[in-house]
Amino acid sequence: QKEVEQNSGPLSVPEGAIASLNCTYSDRGSQSFFWYRQYSGKSPELIMSIYSNGDKEDGRFTAQLNKASQYVSLLIRDSQPSDSATYLCAVKANAGKSTFGDGTTLTVKP
Amino acid sequence: GAGVSQSPRYKVAKRGQDVALRCDPISGHVSLFWYQQALGQGPEFLTYFQNEAQLDKSGLPSDRFFAERPEGSVSTLKIQRTQQEDSAVYLCASSSPTGFPYEQYFGPGTRLTVT
Numbered sequence: 001q002k003e004v005e006q007n008s009g010p011l012s013v014p015e016g017a018i019a020s021l022n023c024t025y026s027d028r029g030s031q032s033f034f035w036y037r038q039y040s041g042k043s044p045e046l047i048m049s050i051y052s053n054g055d056k057e058d059g060r061f062t063a064q065l066n067k068a069s070q071y072v073s074l075l076i077r078d079s080q081p082s083d084s085a086t087y088l089c090a091v092k093a094n095a096g097k098s099t100f101g102d103g104t105t106l107t108v109k110p
Numbered sequence: 111g112a113g114v115s116q117s118p119r120y121k122v123a124k125r126g127q128d129v130a131l132r133c134d135p136i137s138g139h140v141s142l143f144w145y146q147q148a149l150g151q152g153p154e155f156l157t158y159f160q161n162e163a164q165l166d167k168s169g170l171p172s173d174r175f176f177a178e179r180p181e182g183s184v185s186t187l188k189i190q191r192t193q194q195e196d197s198a199v200y201l202c203a204s205s206s207p208t209g210f211p212y213e214q215y216f217g218p219g220t221r222l223t224v225t
Contacts, residue, residue: 004152031210031211032211032212033211034214036216043201043218044153044201044216045216046213046214049211050211051210051211088152088153090214092211092212094212095141095205095212096166097143097155097158097166097169098143098153098214099155100153100154101152102150102151102152103151
């Protein structure tokens with residue numbers, strides 16, 4: 001079992017809908033949690049970080065963290081075709097390495 | 111300011127050749143990370159530096175891989191006697207350890223193809 005699990009997808013949503021991406025992790029010592037967006041052939045781009053239980057909103061993006069359930073999610077509201085990418089969940093226990101999931105591929109259809 | 115830069119962006123090596131991949135982190139970022147990303151998978155950790163000190167090299171897959179950061183800024187990942195299984199994208203990231211939650215920012219990567 002991987003330390004960080006994500007639904008591989010693909011996840012397909014119509015333009016304007018809400019996309020919901022989920023991630024679970026196994027290390028209870030994890031302290032900080034990240035969502036990266038990766039377009040095909042490009043490197044990961046940080047879009048959200050969260051470290052306290054609850055919701056964190058940034059524009060159309062909302063990250064949700066539940067440490068008791070070891071669960072992190074990313075909601076994308078008013079999805080746009082430009083949001084079509086692979087979304088990577090990452091966790092860190094300290095200032096050292098990040099552990100990544102294998103990503104969920106999102107397609108937003110016009 | 112400028113982001114993380116990596117060179118070369120693409121490298122083709124014949125099996126058995128040595129390669130050196132360079133990473134220039136964001137100015138002022140004392141932490142530097144190397145990851146390996148295979149197609150369809152998430153980045154896998156290789157090694158981590160804080161300034162010039164290599165604090166974690168647990169992810170290096172074999173003794174053919176080593177990394178250095180002698181002056182605490184630019185880092186080089188070297189792979190000796192390359193094998194086909196080394197073909198991947200090598201990603202460098204940097205972060206500032208004083209800034210919880212320790213956000214990491216990636217460079218564009220080096221795509222290594224071993225033939």
